[in-house]
Amino acid sequence: MPYLVLVRAGWRRWSAYRAATVAGVITNTAFGFIRAAVLMAAINTAGPIGGYDTADAVTYTWLTQGMIMTIGIWRWTELAVRIQSGDIVTDFSRPLDLQGAYLAGDLGRAAYQLLARGVPPFLVGMLAFDLRFPEHTYTWIAFAAGMVLAVVVSFGMRFLVNLGAFWVLDFRGLYAVSSLFLTVASGFAIPLSFFPAWAESLLEVLPWASMVQIPIDVFLEQRTGAALARGLALQVFWVAALLGAGRAVLRVATRRVVVQGG
């Protein structure tokens, strides 16, 4: 199956950068300690915040530090670069679904980064702190599902944003605007439940929360029962919406390229 080959290729591309991976793990781990310290100091002063006690907060910190690269929140501009250089034309001529091909590659990348850059910091956090692990078996399954969905939601968003390169010359500015919300709206900066209720409700339904906060709240069992179902449903919704929007925009862009001659 050609897509499976692409998944493996995605993995292999990223495993080549071994020294950079080690450097990245060191940095992730350091930031984990810093963020954990701040959250712990806050909760030790004021008691549980947003339903998070110290164990929750620390687990949240190490989960986010482990998840950063896997979810791929930040800079992915490969598609945009290919669009602006014109290399995208070779992608069009291949007998593969373009979005599917890139998704396959992204899954390979995510898998590698989960193992190489996600697990090590989390292990360090586990050794240094008392983390909260799920009590129920089904939580683990739901969390795994949530992680996969989170990667695909993130991919859908990145793919869509990259397509902007068909229309906007200075892609860097466009990307900066999109990453504007990333850190805060995804729940990476602080847990979304720390926000006032009205803000939290709004942020929950935006796509960014599906990339980080929802799977984390599943793991911490902050989302159980109906809330759990709701969270996963939101993720599924955004997968469909973003991938669908991506395909629609791609169709428009393709027509434009074909008409204008690239």
Added chain:
Amino acid sequence: MSDTVSSTVRDIVRVEDVRKTFTVWRKRGRVRRERVVVDAVDGITFSIAAGETVGYVGPNGAGKSTTIKMLTGILVPTSGLVRTCDLEPSRERVELARRIGVVFGQRSLLWWDLPLADSFDLLRHIYRVPAPAHAARLAECTELLELDPFLATPVRQLSLGQRMRGEMTAALLHGPELLVLDEPTVGLDVVSKAKVRTFLRDLNAQHGTTVLLTSHDLSDIEHLCNRLLIVDHGRLVHDGSLDALRDRYGGERTLVIDLTEPGPPIDVAGATVHRIDGPRQWLRFRRAETTAAALVAEIAARYPLRDLSIEEPAIEDIVHRIYVDGA
């Protein structure tokens, strides 16, 4: 070896038993790595007098670029003496930089996203060149290298030929005594190559700038240099004029003949067949004994000639032969 050394002509470059060794970590299997010591330059000695034009050739990995880097202060030698413009490059980098100009094929002296003219202006400030001198040199280079059409173009939009002419100008705006060029004509079209060669010849003739040139292209050296240094495996295997080289090597060329159908070895005076492959025959002849034109005329008169070409000796062949023959 030049024997016109007089007390009034100083040595711009002096290199005595210079060595450079690199430690390379090579992978052995999946995890282990072994330490390999590479002698990039293994005891080279030569001098270059002011006003000479010297070619520095050798196969890939012979140590050409490493020597150049040591002469210009980029690399520090492992041992031995290096003096450029009477300065020690590894210790007096900044002072030396004012007196030399260096052109690389692979690295750019120019500012990528600025117009070419802006690069020249920035260099004026960097080298602190008085405005009139700078303007005069720029005018001269602009005229000789025909820079006018693209002075306002950003460097990243220039063709390779245009860029190289810009690089050459950039290296000369501060009036260096020594110009070092590392593979300057790589990738250039024939016309640009010719322009560059003419420019360098005039530079040497009119301003007395010493020129040191490394190249893969023997014809660059032939057109430009009166002296040739050949290096192989980190050692100097020839140091003399080009005529000396030709005499030594014998100036052998190869004529490749395609007959209309396979036949017996071609018999013609002045050339010997050393290989046959179907209708194609390779004939070796010596420059001193006959010309290609004469051979072709005679062969065409007596044999069914379909096509032909001439092979010049590759630099690797010359060097190999010289190395095998012994220095």
Added chain:
Amino acid sequence: MHVSEAWTMYRHLIGARVRSQLQYRTSLALDFSVSFVVTFLDFAVVVVLFQHLPALGGWTLPEIALLYGMSGIGIAIADMVIGQVEDIHVDIRSGQFDVVLLRPVPTLLQVMASDLALRRIGRVLQSVAVLVYALAAADIAWNPARVALLPVAVVCGAFVFGATFVLGACLTFWVVGSTEVASTFTYGGNQMTSYPLTVFGPWLRRMLAFAVPLAFVTYFPGLYLLNKPDPLGYPQWFQFAAPLVTAVFVVTAGLVWRTAVRHYRSTGS
């Protein structure tokens, strides 16, 4: 090279860079506004946290804002002036650093003069805004020493962050691919010194506030400005040590850079 010569050289080289950036005015304006808004969101997170607490580590929101503002201005200026040294690893691997060695100008000056990231001004202004809020809302008993100490600390902060950027880049001369490690100390250091040292454990304090002496340009001057006692029990003269510590650190960074360049000249690219 004399300071005045260096400054003239810098002015000329940077002038070209700035002109070239100003050419793309719309892109610059967009970058600038985006970074301004993004950095406000950054402080908004701190505000959100403080909806739940009266104080963190014994420091109220305006007091934290003081630290945040001082640290933020320092790193933003350093990033603007010398942040580009982070990318030196590209020139090292490609060999383009050779060209730097061919010019009759000190190498670090050339790196500084290679860019002035105007878009970072957004972050500078945001941090100034937070600092202004802090000065207005915190209870500071102004005296001549405090009036002098604040700008001195901020300026020293820019130098310390700048030296940290340089030291981080030096690592890439020896270890390929180590670029990200530097951000632990620069951006990590910035995040840490936006909060009082009391929040962090002894290891973090040692590494990110003393090994890289960021505490001397944020926390300790902050203690004096706010007239707060130090529960960690550090000597009081730490609160005035910013200029001395900065000078030593900057000189050290310069020496390490020289060693790094010497390493490049011994091993080639």
